[in-house]
Amino acid sequence: MSLFTFKGGIHPPYEKELAKGSPIQTAGLPKSLTIPLVQHIGAPCAPVVEAGDVVKKGQLLGKGESFVSAPVHASASGKVKRIEKSLHPLGQPVLSVVLEPDGNEETAYMTPMGGDPGTLDPEAVKARVKDAGIVGLGGATFPAHVKFSPPKDKPIDTFILNGCECEPYLTADHRTMLERTDDMLLGAKMIGRILNVRRIIVAVENNKKDAIETCKKSAHAEGVEFSVTATKYPQGGEKMLIKAVLGREVPSGGLPMDVGVVVSNVGTAVAVCEAVRDGKPLIERVLTVTGNAAKSPGNWLVKIGTPIGEVVEQAGGTTGTVGKLIIGGPMMGIAQSSFEVPVIKGTSGILLLREEAYMKEGYLPCIKCSFCVQVCPTRLLPSRLSVLAEAEAWEKMEEYGVNDCIECGSCAYVCPSKRPIVQLVKAAKIKVREIKKRENA
Amino acid sequence: MGKEQSAMVLSISPHIKSKESVRRIMLSVIITLLPAVGYSIYQFGLHALFMYCISVATCLVSEWVVVRLRKRPFSLRDGSAIVTGILLAMVLPPKFPLYGVVLGAVVAIVIGKQIFGGVGYNIFNPALIGRAFLAATYPVFISSYVQPRMALDAVSQATPLAAMKFEGVMTSYRALFLGGTGGSLGETSALFLLVGAVYLLVKKYIKWRIPLSIFLTVAVLGEIFHLINPAKYPDPLFHLFAGGLMIGALYMATDMVTSPITKRGSVIFGCGIGVLVVFIRLLGGLPEGVMYAILFMNAFVPLINRATKPKIFGTGGRDER
Numbered sequence: 046m047s048l049f050t051f052k053g054g055i056h057p058p059y060e061k062e063l064a065k066g067s068p069i070q071t072a073g074l075p076k077s078l079t080i081p082l083v084q085h086i087g088a089p090c091a092p093v094v095e096a097g098d099v100v101k102k103g104q105l106l107g108k109g110e111s112f113v114s115a116p117v118h119a120s121a122s123g124k125v126k127r128i129e130k131s132l133h134p135l136g137q138p139v140l141s142v143v144l145e146p147d148g149n150e151e152t153a154y155m156t157p158m159g160g161d162p163g164t165l166d167p168e169a170v171k172a173r174v175k176d177a178g179i180v181g182l183g184g185a186t187f188p189a190h191v192k193f194s195p196p197k198d199k200p201i202d203t204f205i206l207n208g209c210e211c212e213p214y215l216t217a218d219h220r221t222m223l224e225r226t227d228d229m230l231l232g233a234k235m236i237g238r239i240l241n242v243r244r245i246i247v248a249v250e251n252n253k254k255d256a257i258e259t260c261k262k263s264a265h266a267e268g269v270e271f272s273v274t275a276t277k278y279p280q281g282g283e284k285m286l287i288k289a290v291l292g293r294e295v296p297s298g299g300l301p302m303d304v305g306v307v308v309s310n311v312g313t314a315v316a317v318c319e320a321v322r323d324g325k326p327l328i329e330r331v332l333t334v335t336g337n338a339a340k341s342p343g344n345w346l347v348k349i350g351t352p353i354g355e356v357v358e359q360a361g362g363t364t365g366t367v368g369k370l371i372i373g374g375p376m377m378g379i380a381q382s383s384f385e386v387p388v389i390k391g392t393s394g395i396l397l398l399r400e401e402a403y404m405k406e407g408y409l410p411c412i413k414c415s416f417c418v419q420v421c422p423t424r425l426l427p428s429r430l431s432v433l434a435e436a437e438a439w440e441k442m443e444e445y446g447v448n449d450c451i452e453c454g455s456c457a458y459v460c461p462s463k464r465p466i467v468q469l470v471k472a473a474k475i476k477v478r479e480i481k482k483r484e485n486a
Numbered sequence: 487m488g489k490e491q492s493a494m495v496l497s498i499s500p501h502i503k504s505k506e507s508v509r510r511i512m513l514s515v516i517i518t519l520l521p522a523v524g525y526s527i528y529q530f531g532l533h534a535l536f537m538y539c540i541s542v543a544t545c546l547v548s549e550w551v552v553v554r555l556r557k558r559p560f561s562l563r564d565g566s567a568i569v570t571g572i573l574l575a576m577v578l579p580p581k582f583p584l585y586g587v588v589l590g591a592v593v594a595i596v597i598g599k600q601i602f603g604g605v606g607y608n609i610f611n612p613a614l615i616g617r618a619f620l621a622a623t624y625p626v627f628i629s630s631y632v633q634p635r636m637a638l639d640a641v642s643q644a645t646p647l648a649a650m651k652f653e654g655v656m657t658s659y660r661a662l663f664l665g666g667t668g669g670s671l672g673e674t675s676a677l678f679l680l681v682g683a684v685y686l687l688v689k690k691y692i693k694w695r696i697p698l699s700i701f702l703t704v705a706v707l708g709e710i711f712h713l714i715n716p717a718k719y720p721d722p723l724f725h726l727f728a729g730g731l732m733i734g735a736l737y738m739a740t741d742m743v744t745s746p747i748t749k750r751g752s753v754i755f756g757c758g759i760g761v762l763v764v765f766i767r768l769l770g771g772l773p774e775g776v777m778y779a780i781l782f783m784n785a786f787v788p789l790i791n792r793a794t795k796p797k798i799f800g801t802g803g804r805d806e807r
Binding site: 055057058213284288294295296297298299366367368369370371375376377378379380381382396398400403404405409410411412413414415416418422423424425426428429445446449452454457458459460461462463465467468471 | 496510564604743798
């Protein structure tokens with residue numbers, strides 16, 4: 046059978062063997078939880094609790110007035126110690142609720158709505174997704190209810206459940222598909238109900254044979270389609286996945302809904318299922334602790350707000366000198382300076398890489414080998430973009446499609462000159478935006 | 487945990503890199519050139535060995551001096567100066583005076599490469615710049631060829647192309663392919679060059695579209711001329727295996743820095759070279775035109791790149807990079 050895929054992309058060492066065989070374990074209650082009031086793309090939440098308040102597990106801690114926002118909830122019962130700016134995995138300190146768990150685990154969930162997608166009111170389900178604070182768990186953290194609210198003139202015909210997990214090392218989605226198959230499919234059908242789609246397709250890379258086996262059977266029983274894609278990075282990128290599975294190309298500058306598609310991560314579907322059926326807000330998530338500096342790599346169900354360091358301790362600690370602590374995968378994850386940062390909704394993995402010489406090496410001029418041109422999934426000229434960025438030719442970069450870059454890092458991965466192409470592109474995008482703003486002002 | 491981890495690196499993603507490096511690419515080029523280099527030393531003796539050594543040494547010294555003067559951090563470790571040194575010697579006649587080699591190597595590195603900004607920035611192939619300079623300054627030496635030790639076809643002292651052009655004498659394919667004809671150090675054996683290039687093609691260190699489009703263009707155009715006047719113009723096979731076409735198409739035109747980055751661009755570039763080679767060889771005043779053809783097309787690379795910019799994903803175009 047020929048596999049679905051896209052043109053370009055790379056085959057990095059996947060290193061999934063480290064953690065893929067280890068079942069999801071539940072991480073213990075930490076001494077203190079730091080729950081940021083921004084864990085999504087969009088407007089920050091304002092706190093609705095005060096220092097000294099006693100809260101129950103699942104109780105609302107903060108919410109935003111804007112539509113593009115996602116509320117945050119207490120991931121354990123306990124006492125609010127303080128509300129202050131704290132370290133955040135994305136870099137900038139963010140207003141956070143510091144919670145001291147009391148260990149009672151008293152819950153204050155929302156009212157369960159039942160688990161039969163056929164009888165649910167789509168609008169009520171969508172409202173529940175919003176109230177539960179669900180965001181895209183693949184790492185992008187875009188509020189799910191916004192994604193599920195396409196404008197009337199953009200009908201959605203297909204919902205793709207993204208189980209590709211193309212980032213090397215990470216296995217959280219893999220384990221979720223294996224262990225939470227039914228909840229995942231139920232969640233997918235609930236999302237399908239909201240979007241009123243004709244097709245629901247689960248897409249998995251062909252390196253997850255056991256998950257494919259397990260999901261395929263259940264999916265067919267549920268009337269959900271199944272699509273096995275080639276193992277290639279970045280197969281799980283929305284645009285690449287839609288192209289691979291449906292042959293549709295999301296227009297430049299557009300969104301999947303422009304071609305009638307919504308894509309969500311498998312973890313998001315499980316969260317939707319729990320929110321609707323059980324009334325449980327998004328207060329914990331599955332993540333992978335892995336890397337060659339992780340003593341015993343594995344997959345963990347972790348409460349949002351748990352410091353990274355505590356998760357790593359529980360998972361057996363580190364071995365050797367940690368050269369890099371990365372939140373997310375090695376291709377698109379974010380390097381951290383501290384083990385104090387908390388797990389947030391978008392934390393798909395904690396990657397511990399041993400110190401190695403290449404991490405501190407400099408880079409050379411572009412030798413125009415064109416490796417990057419061949420792997421770029423959006424058909425850009427990354428080499429050209431990197432040179433233009435060095436020359437600070439921002440306008441020219443826009444012409445060369447800098448805003449179409451999905452920052453997958455395939456170019457920088459293959460670059461023999463080790464050029465920091467993604468870094469240059471990220472900086473350029475900010476500059477281009479600034480220029481646009483000034484022009485429009 | 488905490489304090490002791492403060493040395494953690496904070497660079498932007500991706501956090502893993504492939505094993506490819508400029509050094510690795512250059513080393514591969516050097517290694518794949520060695521069979522042809524060894525064969526030329528066997529054929530032309532000690533003087534050839536001296537030429538290689540002097541050329542490489544001069545390139546390294548020139549590079550080092552200029553990099554120092556420009557206060558650049560780039561060291562010689564990338565190996566690109568060694569490649570230039572070997573290639574320069576390969577495109578010079580076997581008995582070329584050693585002081586000439588020194589001069590050519592200095593020009594190749596300083597004018598051909600460093601003036602543009604060093605590795606990655608040069609527009610023209612540095613080794614060919616060196617040779618072009620020597621062709622202008624030592625026109626007699628550059629066209630004085632001697633027969634190799636194992637002359638398979640001892641028709642004259644001239645190269646097969648000169649023999650064809652000025653005397654109307656043809657050289658056998660066997661001699662051309664296996665090596666054993668008069669010519670520059672590296673252009674006498676098509677076989678050894680092809681063997682080395684296969685490895686580079688497999689590793690994708692050279693863009694296969696470039697040599698292929700050069701070969702096809704030369705073959706087709708050569709055939710057309712041959713059909714028009716078989717007595718005057720040689721057949722395509724002669725064109726392919728004579729002179730500098732093999733080394734030019736496989737090792738000079740494919741230089742990453744000075745060739746296009748798009749697939750369509752590579753084809754345009756290769757076809758351009760092919761056309762120029764045949765026209766210079768058959769209609770121009772010189773017996774061989776590979777060097778000028780490549781240098782000429784090098785100048786068009788930025789333009790070709792711009793003209794063949796791929797259609798970005800989601801803009802309606804096909805994938806045609």
